[in-house]
Amino acid sequence: MENLLRTGIREAVRSLYGKDASDDQLQIQKTRKEFEGDLTLVAFPLASLSQRSPEKTAGEIGEYLAAHLDAVSGYNVIKGFLNVTIAPAEWARTLQEISGVTRYGFMVPGPEAETVVIEYSSPNTNKPLHLGHIRNNLLGFSLSRICEAAGNNVIRTNIVNDRGIHICKSMVAWQKFANGATPATTGKKGDHFVGDYYVLFEKQLREEAEKLIAAGATPEEARDNAPLMQEARRMLVKWEAGDPDTVSLWQMMNSWVYEGFDVTYRALGVEFDKIYYESDTYKVGKEIVLRSLGEGHLVRRDDGSVWIDLTADKLDQKLLLRSDGTAVYMTQDLGTAVIRYNDYHFNRHIYVVGNEQNYHFQVLALTLLRMGYDWAGGLHHFSYGMVELPEGKMKSREGKVVDADDLIAEMTETATVMSQELGKLGGYNETEKRNICRQIGLGALKYYILKVDPRKNMTFNPAESIDFNGNTGPFIQYTYARIRSVMKKAGETGVKAANETVGGVIPNLKEVSVIKLLNDFPALVREAATGMSPALIANYCYELAREFNQFYHDFTILGESDEMLRSFRLRLSEMTGKVLESGLWLLGIEAPERM
RNA sequence: GGUUCCGUAGCUCAGUUGGAUAGAGCAACAGCCUUCUAAGCUGUGGGUCGAGCGUUCGAGUCGCUCCGGAAUCACCA
Numbered sequence: 001m002e003n004l005l006r007t008g009i010r011e012a013v014r015s016l017y018g019k020d021a022s023d024d025q026l027q028i029q030k031t032r033k034e035f036e037g038d039l040t041l042v043a044f045p046l047a048s049l050s051q052r053s054p055e056k057t058a059g060e061i062g063e064y065l066a067a068h069l070d071a072v073s074g075y076n077v078i079k080g081f082l083n084v085t086i087a088p089a090e091w092a093r094t095l096q097e098i099s100g101v102t103r104y105g106f107m108v109p110g111p112e113a114e115t116v117v118i119e120y121s122s123p124n125t126n127k128p129l130h131l132g133h134i135r136n137n138l139l140g141f142s143l144s145r146i147c148e149a150a151g152n153n154v155i156r157t158n159i160v161n162d163r164g165i166h167i168c169k170s171m172v173a174w175q176k177f178a179n180g181a182t183p184a185t186t187g188k189k190g191d192h193f194v195g196d197y198y199v200l201f202e203k204q205l206r207e208e209a210e211k212l213i214a215a216g217a218t219p220e221e222a223r224d225n226a227p228l229m230q231e232a233r234r235m236l237v238k239w240e241a242g243d244p245d246t247v248s249l250w251q252m253m254n255s256w257v258y259e260g261f262d263v264t265y266r267a268l269g270v271e272f273d274k275i276y277y278e279s280d281t282y283k284v285g286k287e288i289v290l291r292s293l294g295e296g297h298l299v300r301r302d303d304g305s306v307w308i309d310l311t312a313d314k315l316d317q318k319l320l321l322r323s324d325g326t327a328v329y330m331t332q333d334l335g336t337a338v339i340r341y342n343d344y345h346f347n348r349h350i351y352v353v354g355n356e357q358n359y360h361f362q363v364l365a366l367t368l369l370r371m372g373y374d375w376a377g378g379l380h381h382f383s384y385g386m387v388e389l390p391e392g393k394m395k396s397r398e399g400k401v402v403d404a405d406d407l408i409a410e411m412t413e414t415a416t417v418m419s420q421e422l423g424k425l426g427g428y429n430e431t432e433k434r435n436i437c438r439q440i441g442l443g444a445l446k447y448y449i450l451k452v453d454p455r456k457n458m459t460f461n462p463a464e465s466i467d468f469n470g471n472t473g474p475f476i477q478y479t480y481a482r483i484r485s486v487m488k489k490a491g492e493t494g495v496k497a498a499n500e501t502v503g504g505v506i507p508n509l510k511e512v513s514v515i516k517l518l519n520d521f522p523a524l525v526r527e528a529a530t531g532m533s534p535a536l537i538a539n540y541c542y543e544l545a546r547e548f549n550q551f552y553h554d555f556t557i558l559g560e561s562d563e564m565l566r567s568f569r570l571r572l573s574e575m576t577g578k579v580l581e582s583g584l585w586l587l588g589i590e591a592p593e594r595m
Numbered sequence: 596g597g598u599u600c601c602g603u604a605g606c607u608c609a610g611u612u613g614g615a616u617a618g619a620g621c622a623a624c625a626g627c628c629u630u631c632u633a634a635g636c637u638g639u640g641g642g643u644c645g646a647g648c649g650u651u652c653g654a655g656u657c658g659c660u661c662c663g664g665a666a667u668c669a670c671c672a
Binding site for chain 1: 598599600601606607608609610611612614615616618619620621627630631632633634635636637652653664665666667668669670671672
């Protein structure tokens with residue numbers, strides 16, 4: 001519709017003023033609610049072409065359009081704005097057109113489609129997932145679906161930080177204090193089980209350190225010299241040396257954690273195509289660094305440590321290998337990137353990682369480029385903001401973290417209570433009830449997190465997140481369920497949306513509003529992919545649901561006696577349902593048939 | 596201190612490449628179920644878009660300065 005108008009205006013300008021308007025002189029936008037019309041041409045930029053005032057220009061173009069374009073049924077000029085009214089019948093034809101499109105809004109990857117690797121989640125194996133990971137997982141997974149919908153080949157990937165001092169701490173504590181307990185003997189979820197020993201380690205360490213401080217040590221010395229800490233370090237050295245007992249303990253405890261993570265991932269509904277482990281990739285990283293050193297891209301200091309000098313790019317010098325030859329964080333990320341490129345030859349690689357690591361990813365991409373890996377130009381850091389609580393930042397040291405599993409359980413529980421109170425669960429068996437409440441609880445949680453611009457820090461207010469009214473996931477799910485209910489009833493009574501008649505209706509204002517939104521969907525998906533913003537999809541779904549609910553409230557669908565109109569409204573509802581379902585799908589939110 | 600990001604209604608957030616009188620939800624108050632699902636719909640009140648200067652026909656949006664907050668600048672990850 002917009003393109004139609006665009007060419008029309010271009011013709012008008014040529015015919016009226018004998019000049020060609022450039023793309024950025026043709027500013028078309030949606031007409032604001034308080035004015036009459038559908039699309040608005042901003043005439044200010046054209047005034048220089050027409051040599052007339054913006055008002056006069058707008059008026060002349062409006063007159064031309066009304067005379068030459070069938071789709072244009074009227075216009076008005078306010079200041080320098082030309083508000084064009086599209087004939088309502090034109091919108092009916094639009095509905096007919098888009099409802100014939102298979103997988104509306106989703107592009108099929110063509111031969112020239114890009115391969116996009118998306119890394120998200122990236123947990124440490126010493127403790128369970130928390131609220132921060134939830135934002136990461138939801139953003140990453142949603143983004144992966146959005147990129148797919150925009151016509152890319154997407155590889156979902158995860159990097160598990162399975163080695164290092166943190167897991168050694170849990171291992172030491174388990175060895176000393178567990179008496180052979182396992183998740184199986186205690187009935188505890190594996191990641192929580194291992195996390196408990198990490199916490200226990202820190203607690204015992206604190207006690208040891210306090211004794212040393214009392215004996216005159218500085219806090220730093222105390223932590224460093226405490227027997228437990230030294231034991232953890234010995235453990236790490238043994239691990240790196242490949243000591244069989246240590247390695248098998250490490251494998252056992254990590255396997256417990258993975259079992260736990262799997263449960264959480266399944267509950268969240270996120271998936272991966274390929275999982276990488278840092279215990280594999282750090283070695284490749286070291287090789288790459290050493291090779292690059294040989295090629296003269298890096299510098300070795302007297303103490304043997306290896307650095308890259310990025311001062312020419314206004315960054316600092318960055319350590320790539322310690323003086324003892326061991327790898328740092330950057331080393332393994334270099335390795336992981338190279339392995340992934342060899343695996344997939346991606347065009348783009350998106351890292352979904354918090355904004356605290358902005359600097360790290362700048363350095364990562366630059367370093368790879370310096371080393372001669374040109375594909376590193378396709379590395380993007382999808383940097384999202386922190387999640388804070390109403391009382392401030394989450395602090396794992398003080399136990400002020402929101403556990404992922406707890407949160408999911410609470411949301412589901414709230415949904416169950418709420419559904420019961422509203423009497424929504426009649427006619428369901430237990431399995432169905434549980435499933436529907438799970439869908440709603442998770443829908444609320446996911447939407448609450450995804451509706452916020454990813455770049456911004458956000459406040460997670462527990463009381464607000466379980467609200468199911470207004471701008472929430474359940475509101476959108478509810479709208480979808482309502483539509484399904486209508487469709488079901490239509491099927492039962494044999495009413496059908498006859499496509500050939502849909503385009504012949506003159507829709508009312510509310511109906512036009514809905515169609516306009518439906519018409520926006522494909523462009524919005526592309527925009528969300530380019531801008532890497534699930535929030536765009538979320539807010540669109542809300543707007544569409546709200547607009548549809550108004551229509552639903554004001555007009556009857558199945559009760560309409562005019563057959564053509566009833567058919568049209570049914571098709572409008574069906575299409576809205578499809579788009580809502582697609583939008584929710586892109587957010588990783590399930591759309592319940594009934595609620 | 597350097598770099599980056601953020602600041603919009605009491606609270607949580609939208610606000611397209613600069614466009615008209617800055618929008619939702621929550622909370623508060625007042626209405627609407629004999630009807631396709633009231634997890635809905637309608638209405639009322641609520642703003643110095645952190646402050647100032649500049650660019651522009653036009654600035655919440657762009658530039659500069661300042662104020663406030665966050666992150667980062669590790670032989671941590």
